[in-house]
Amino acid sequence: MDRRKFIKKHNAGGDKCRNTRVAAEVETNTLKGGKKMKILVITGSPRKNGNSNTLADNFIKGAEAAGHIVARFDSAFKTVHPCIACDKCGTSGECVFKDDFEFVKNNIIDADAVVFATPMYYFGISAQIKSVIDRFYSVNGQISRPKKAVLLLTYADISPKEAEPIVSHYESMIRYLNWTDAGKVIAPGVWTAGSVKETKFPQQAYELGKNL
Ligand SMILES: Cc1cc2nc3c(=O)[nH]c(=O)nc-3n(C[C@H](O)[C@H](O)[C@H](O)COP(=O)(O)O)c2cc1C
Numbered sequence: 001m002d003r004r005k006f007i008k009k010h011n012a013g014g015d016k017c018r019n020t021r022v023a024a025e026v027e028t029n030t031l032k033g034g035k036k037m038k039i040l041v042i043t044g045s046p047r048k049n050g051n052s053n054t055l056a057d058n059f060i061k062g063a064e065a066a067g068h069i070v071a072r073f074d075s076a077f078k079t080v081h082p083c084i085a086c087d088k089c090g091t092s093g094e095c096v097f098k099d100d101f102e103f104v105k106n107n108i109i110d111a112d113a114v115v116f117a118t119p120m121y122y123f124g125i126s127a128q129i130k131s132v133i134d135r136f137y138s139v140n141g142q143i144s145r146p147k148k149a150v151l152l153l154t155y156a157d158i159s160p161k162e163a164e165p166i167v168s169h170y171e172s173m174i175r176y177l178n179w180t181d182a183g184k185v186i187a188p189g190v191w192t193a194g195s196v197k198e199t200k201f202p203q204q205a206y207e208l209g210k211n212l
Helices: 003-015 017-033 051-065 099-106 127-143 160-176 201-212
Strands: 038-043 071-073 114-121 147-156 181-189
Touching: 003 147, 038 051, 038 099, 038 127, 051 071, 051 114, 051 147, 051 181, 051 201, 071 114, 114 127, 147 160, 147 201, 160 181, 181 201
Parallel strands: 038 071, 038 114, 114 147, 147 181
Antiparallel strands: none
């Protein structure tokens, strides 16, 4: 199937709910007036006190200070089977796996914003968070509607260029899902767990959460 047909097919689930989509757009617009948002934060690091989790903690503190409702999913401490491309879900139905992804499913469809907090592993996002993202496939038709998205990224190298593959992946993914980037905190130069605490980035994450 070529990409255009693929996109059409995936959006077909959403088009069946055109009225829902219009309502969602109206709702998203009213959020600009300061309404409480439902936010799903998905983290990808196995280091509980690590750098990306520190950014996630601070983002959540800011978002909760602004009155938003946050659900958090720590991929590295959950069981999420990788997608096996069986297509039983038809991109908008029941996944054959009944595991911790149920939490994501229950929180992402109605979420106004989705936050990805990940370390860089070999120039990509961590395998733990990627497994969760690939399982979006089973709810593709329900989540392809306007939402905000945020990227929180940590890595050891000091060059901004190293972040480009992950930023490009994130931008492509949210464009495909009809989501809009609401901000990124990209923290280079942090290697050891918690070293990000000595930088300006946790405060940036807090401010982003508060002003989402
Ligand atoms: C498997 C693995 C691969 C990594 N790959 C990269 C990399 O490609 N570039 C980089 O700058 N840092 C790399 N790092 C370092 C981490 O990105 C860095 O320590 C980051 O701050 C970890 O975030 P965390 O504390 O949230 O897990 C890697 C670390 C691990 C464990």
